[in-house]
Amino acid sequence: MRGSGKPERESALLEIENLHASVEGREILRGIDLRVNVGEVHAVMGPNGSGKSTLAQVIGGHPAYAVTAGSVLYQGKDLLAMKPEERAREGVFLAFQYPVAIRGITNAYFLRSALNAVRKARGQEELGPVEFMDALEDKLKVIGWDDSYLNRPVNDGFSGGEKKRNEILQLAVLEPKLAILDETDSGLDIDALKTVAHTVDKLRRPESATVLVTHYYRILTHITPDFVHVLSGGRIVKSGTKELALELEEKGYDWLREEAAVG
Amino acid sequence: MTAAVDAREHHLALFKAFAGNGAAGSPAWLRDLRGQAIARFAELGFPSTKQEEWRFTSVAPIAETTFALSHGRDAPGVTASALAPYWIAGPGAIRLVFVNGTFAPALSAAAELPRGVRAGSLRAALASDAELAQRHLARHADYQTSPFAALNTAFLSDGAFVYVPAGVELERPIEVVFAVATDGEREALVAHPRTLVIVERGARATVLESYVAPQGGVYWTNAVTEIALAQGARLEHYRIQRESREAYQVATTHATQDRDTVLRLHPVALGAALARHDLRTELAGTGGELILNGLYLLRGRQHADHHTVIDHAQPHCASHEYFNGLLGEQAHGVFNGRIIVRPGAQRTDSKQTNNNLLLSADARADSQPQLEIYADDVKCTHGSTVGPLDETALYYLRSRGLAAETAAGMLTYGFAAEILGRMEHAAVRDELDRVIRGRLADRTRGGRRGAT
Numbered sequence: 272m273r274g275s276g277k278p279e280r281e282s283a284l285l286e287i288e289n290l291h292a293s294v295e296g297r298e299i300l301r302g303i304d305l306r307v308n309v310g311e312v313h314a315v316m317g318p319n320g321s322g323k324s325t326l327a328q329v330i331g332g333h334p335a336y337a338v339t340a341g342s343v344l345y346q347g348k349d350l351l352a353m354k355p356e357e358r359a360r361e362g363v364f365l366a367f368q369y370p371v372a373i374r375g376i377t378n379a380y381f382l383r384s385a386l387n388a389v390r391k392a393r394g395q396e397e398l399g400p401v402e403f404m405d406a407l408e409d410k411l412k413v414i415g416w417d418d419s420y421l422n423r424p425v426n427d428g429f430s431g432g433e434k435k436r437n438e439i440l441q442l443a444v445l446e447p448k449l450a451i452l453d454e455t456d457s458g459l460d461i462d463a464l465k466t467v468a469h470t471v472d473k474l475r476r477p478e479s480a481t482v483l484v485t486h487y488y489r490i491l492t493h494i495t496p497d498f499v500h501v502l503s504g505g506r507i508v509k510s511g512t513k514e515l516a517l518e519l520e521e522k523g524y525d526w527l528r529e530e531a532a533v534g
Numbered sequence: 535m536t537a538a539v540d541a542r543e544h545h546l547a548l549f550k551a552f553a554g555n556g557a558a559g560s561p562a563w564l565r566d567l568r569g570q571a572i573a574r575f576a577e578l579g580f581p582s583t584k585q586e587e588w589r590f591t592s593v594a595p596i597a598e599t600t601f602a603l604s605h606g607r608d609a610p611g612v613t614a615s616a617l618a619p620y621w622i623a624g625p626g627a628i629r630l631v632f633v634n635g636t637f638a639p640a641l642s643a644a645a646e647l648p649r650g651v652r653a654g655s656l657r658a659a660l661a662s663d664a665e666l667a668q669r670h671l672a673r674h675a676d677y678q679t680s681p682f683a684a685l686n687t688a689f690l691s692d693g694a695f696v697y698v699p700a701g702v703e704l705e706r707p708i709e710v711v712f713a714v715a716t717d718g719e720r721e722a723l724v725a726h727p728r729t730l731v732i733v734e735r736g737a738r739a740t741v742l743e744s745y746v747a748p749q750g751g752v753y754w755t756n757a758v759t760e761i762a763l764a765q766g767a768r769l770e771h772y773r774i775q776r777e778s779r780e781a782y783q784v785a786t787t788h789a790t791q792d793r794d795t796v797l798r799l800h801p802v803a804l805g806a807a808l809a810r811h812d813l814r815t816e817l818a819g820t821g822g823e824l825i826l827n828g829l830y831l832l833r834g835r836q837h838a839d840h841h842t843v844i845d846h847a848q849p850h851c852a853s854h855e856y857f858n859g860l861l862g863e864q865a866h867g868v869f870n871g872r873i874i875v876r877p878g879a880q881r882t883d884s885k886q887t888n889n890n891l892l893l894s895a896d897a898r899a900d901s902q903p904q905l906e907i908y909a910d911d912v913k914c915t916h917g918s919t920v921g922p923l924d925e926t927a928l929y930y931l932r933s934r935g936l937a938a939e940t941a942a943g944m945l946t947y948g949f950a951a952e953i954l955g956r957m958e959h960a961a962v963r964d965e966l967d968r969v970i971r972g973r974l975a976d977r978t979r980g981g982r983r984g985a986t
């Protein structure tokens with residue numbers, strides 16, 4: 272589904288082929304093909320209910336979604352054979368469209384546990400509470416938070432935007448190779464949006480890549496995507512560059528549905 | 535039925551013996567009180583599961599056991615070192631220890647108290663502070679409706695007495711420990727410990743009650759606690775129930791809150807084969823605030839029943855009630871939360887939640903809210919949940935790199951930690967945190983052992 276680019280296999284971070292997935296017996300993804308190379312930013316757009324979050328959750332390893340056909344390779348390895356925690360430790364990060372509240376567990380404890388799980392898998396030393404707080408200082412600054420958010424239970428009683436910021440904080444702390452951001456820009460104020468853009472930009476290292484699921488052109492003015500894909504009815508019906516996003520902004524999705532129906 | 539009648543006769547006979555010797559020297563008003571209470575117990579008898587309030591909890595095991603009064607029994611095995619692992623409040627605490635219902639000064643840690651503060655034996659207070667004791671005893675805990683409160687009142691002889699005079703802010707916590715010693719006893723013992731806490735105008739205190747049995751065994755604790763807060767008083771009250779897992783505990787906690795008081799109650803139930811706690815607070819003055827923050831953590835065949843009543847008798851009061859239950863193996867948790875908003879109690883702000891986590895397929899929880907609202911300008915919400923660990927939450931944690939088992943452990947701990955998080959005394963909170971982590975780790979090991 273890529274228009275052009277570097278076809279060498281070793282640069283591929285994520286290769287999705289003919290992916291079919293269903294939830295509760297209903298087929299949602301109906302043949303997705305997508306290749307994401309290191310260093311790239313892909314935007315995935317599409318109408319409500321088209322399967323964007325389903326795609327993200329299948330990559331994350333959500334147990335409720337059953338893959339019925341197709342394959343997903345991550346760094347050349349079978350991603351679908353890996354448990355969610357193994358995927359995370361290998362560098363896959365999914366920012367949830369609806370982040371989950373964890374009662375009774377402070378953000379600090381959660382973040383440190385997650386970071387240490389990932390560090391351990393990478394063969395790095397685990398961080399104690401003090402070292403962790405030191406390491407966290409800069410990341411907090413980036414998202415404009417003080418310590419108070421660290422002592423609160425994870426996402427419990429957080430506002431919509433605060434939950435999204437918390438996903439960004441996790442992203443910044445865990446430093447994944449493949450970041451999938453499911454509407455992380457929705458519900459964010461202008462400053463927070465810039466923060467997301469900044470964080471994603473910083474992640475734009477030669478060895479990593481980002482998939483942005485979004486409804487809005489606005490975030491793409493901060494992070495220029497290499498590719499824009501439109502998901503509709505569980506398939507990618509069109510791929511292009513940033514200009515496609517602008518076109519969607521003006522025309523909506525109906526013309527694509529018609530085009531897909533005809534073609 | 536005959537067993538229940540026999541049991542009633544048995545306790546009446548015990549009372550006869552008790553009234554005839556040790557208790558004979560008491561003041562007349564106390565002898566009268568005991569006499570009225572035992573008469574009321576004789577009328578009420580033990581409750582049956584046919585009574586709505588006792589639908590989920592059968593006290594047959596208590597009624598069918600022949601108990602001997604623990605009062606006055608020697609307990610050479612209950613030493614300071616045997617009790618030390620059970621301290622909750624840390625080295626700075628004022629500690630009152632009761633063994634088999636009797637004050638044990640040698641095991642207690644007295645301290646120089648601010649002028650007018652009393653923290654000691656109720657038996658002593660009956661003589662030294664007779665007027666105060668008489669004014670409050672049995673005025674908050676109603677024995678007319680409860681056979682267990684009646685029985686406790688009938689056998690009232692010792693317990694803890696805490697008095698904080700007006701304006702005194704007591705920094706050090708007062709830790710009251712009720713220990714039952716079962717060693718060398720051929721009969722099962724029954725203890726009727728009594729606690730009276732009075733916090734006067736504008737005063738502040740932290741009080742813990744702790745129920746322990748270093749030697750384990752079968753016995754019955756039938757406890758009553760009365761709490762009186764005068765205008766502007768603040769009390770942080772912990773109740774840590776760690777009875778033997780073969781024991782029975784029936785408890786009654788009744789509090790009365792005057793104007794602008796803040797009461798924070800933290801009942802934590804970890805022990806006993808069968809536990810029932812009736813907890814009632816009356817917001818009897820405007821501007822009162824109640825935090826009722828409870829936890830029950832059960833396993834094996836443990837059964838714990840919490841019946842709470844929050845009585846909004848006056849306007850502009852707030853009550854926030856949170857009870858979390860963690861139920862493993864075949865444990866059974868019962869929660870009944872009644873909230874009464876009396877006519878005229880406008881601007882009541884009341885919130886109740888009861889969440890139950892079922893850690894095994896055989897665990898069970900029954901949760902019942904009961905709202906009785908007779909005023910119109912009020913905000914009352916309630917919610918309860920019963921179920922296993924949340925799949926989405928588990929997945930969320932795993933998607934951040936945590937192993938499935940770690941994620942499950944974290945969610946389970948979080949369920950308890952949510953309650954701990956509302957406890958204000960840091961040393962107490964930390965110690966309880968340690969106790970609960972230990973319990974949960976123990977559970978996991980037990981589970982693995984069970985699987986092999």
Ligand SMILES: Nc1ncnc2c1ncn2[C@@H]1O[C@H](COP(=O)(O)OP(=O)(O)OP(=O)(O)O)[C@@H](O)[C@H]1O
Binds near residue numbers: 319320322
């Ligand atoms: N757990 C589930 N149970 C039942 N149906 C589901 C479940 N998850 C997703 N679906 C259905 O699958 C379809 C695709 O949902 P998905 O969340 O992937 O859409 P989306 O493209 O992310 O939409 P949005 O833009 O609104 O976030 C929807 O029709 C949705 O109702």
Ligand SMILES: [Mg+2]
Binds near residue numbers: 325368454
């Ligand atoms: Mg979505």
